[in-house]
Amino acid sequence: MCTREKTDAVKVKRGLYLLAGVVWGCMLLFFLAYQTGRWSLRNNAVTADGVSLPETVTYNGQTWHYKKDLFVFLCMGIDTADDMVREGETGNARQSDANFLVVLDGKENEIKIVAIPRDTMTEIEIYDVGGAYVTTVEEHFALQFAYGDGGDKSCEMTMRAASRLFYGLPVNGYVCFNLRAIEVLNGMIGGVPVTPEETFEELNAGEQVTLNNEQAYRYVQSRDCDERFSAQKRLGRQRQYLTSFLQKALACTEEDPFLPVRIYHSVSDHMSTDIGGTRLLSALIAGVRCDFSESGFYVVPGEQRTGQRFEEYHVDEEAFYEMMLELFYVPQEN
């Protein structure tokens, strides 16, 4: 054999080894990043007062076990057009008008969304003007955000309030939107189709329409504060929009896998979040593997009542407890 051929053969072999090494290296890095993200999401989960969901619960003679492989994120919609900041001044924050827990169930590969009505009466932390903690009081859930700085602190407080309400459910992260985000998100997937249950402004009841950006904003945000139970009606419209948005987004992602990343970048001015880097990678992978249907949309059960000064939403504790079992526990088979 000619020496030159031998050298070429050796070179090709080396090249192949190198290529294999690079491919394996990338896969390993990806795997490490994914696992790091998962670990980080779990380790930094927020609970309030050191209480966490128990592993086992017995209810009406049935034993239930806590689901493993859950990620829970709190999404807050703030009624402001200002840019979202990570750090602001105490006392300048708004209220979180829309609050949703997004549950990624890795075992059943389902996304579930639990809406927390803004008027839910629950224990929230109150702080003085200097930002020092005072005590907890029973107040509207939406108000918790206002006791912070409009940035990370507000979001963390609201995560703790959500965890406290949900019996110590660990919350793995938050996403916080202002109103402008709705228009951007709507645009990124080419509009969202809805069929209004009641006539809403120029949209007729029962007629399907694909909302443009400006319509989407009004559909999700508008509330006639003088109308009784207007918050409930708005929640109904938000539920519809969210379901339709998610379904369309998931469908679009199947054809265009980089869509979630593009959405993330385009909406980043109108959004603040603690889910970045490897955490985002893990969350996205967990998310896109899931299905979502309208039956996966829950609302904290309760009753809207007129309080002393404002409307109040009082949780039906028994129904809520059963919803907790349905969402986060698996019945033990005997």
Place this chain on the structure above:
Amino acid sequence: MEKKNNGNQKTDLIRRGILILAAAGCVICMFCAVMYFVKGRHAGRVYEKLRQECVAFGMAEQLPKADPQEQTEEEMPHEYEEMPVVDFETLWETNTDICAWIYIPGTEVNYPVLQNAAATDPHDTYYLDHTVDRVSGLPGAIYIEPCNARDFSDRNTVLYGHHMKNGTMFASLDRYKDNVFMEEHPYAYLVTPEQNMVYEVCAAVLYDNRHIMGIYDFEQDSSYQAFLDSLTDNRNMEDVFREGVEMTTDDRLITLSTCVKDQDDRRLIVEAVLIDVYEREN
């Protein structure tokens, strides 16, 4: 060659030293384990002996209600047939600190309740690690603090007991984390030298480890109410509350407090409300 031999000797010595230490360690560990086991068995036997000699079950007496408004004499209802009959004179031969007997049907709770009469500290914990016959170590005894009245006349009396792995002392209170169990086993009987008391179990709460008698003043309605609110505000999935029952500041309570496995900063507290009292004939 000399040097190597010395080196070998040194290594030998070190090896022997380590072996001796390890052997000594093993012996000490085994000794402790045996002592723990023996003490536990001994305590178990002592409590069993007291049960056999001093406590009988069945409705031996028909007693009038200790209610001054009711003039008629009334029988103890059939549903309280498990009320124990307790011989305090014989119990006091073992320990005069015994102030009551507690029996909860459906659980393993069937013990004397102690209060350290010699204590100077109102929150004394002598019986946390001394059994009824004053032997030190686990499982201790069921006890109340000196700050509570010996006759259980306080608006809330806290009874403490260990959660033993073998299911003794207050370990079986765990069963009240099942709402069906609470429904089916409502009664806790507390017998003092003067009275037979019937309590209804109405809550099991995975509480934090705050010192209840140290923080709340149950003589003050607002403080008592704050304690009751802290139970309902607790929000733990394992909490159970009896359906249709709300504890109020008009109620007289006992709080049974025990540890939670693997959670040093939590306590399981079981609340029971006084529903009936019968005077004992002496």
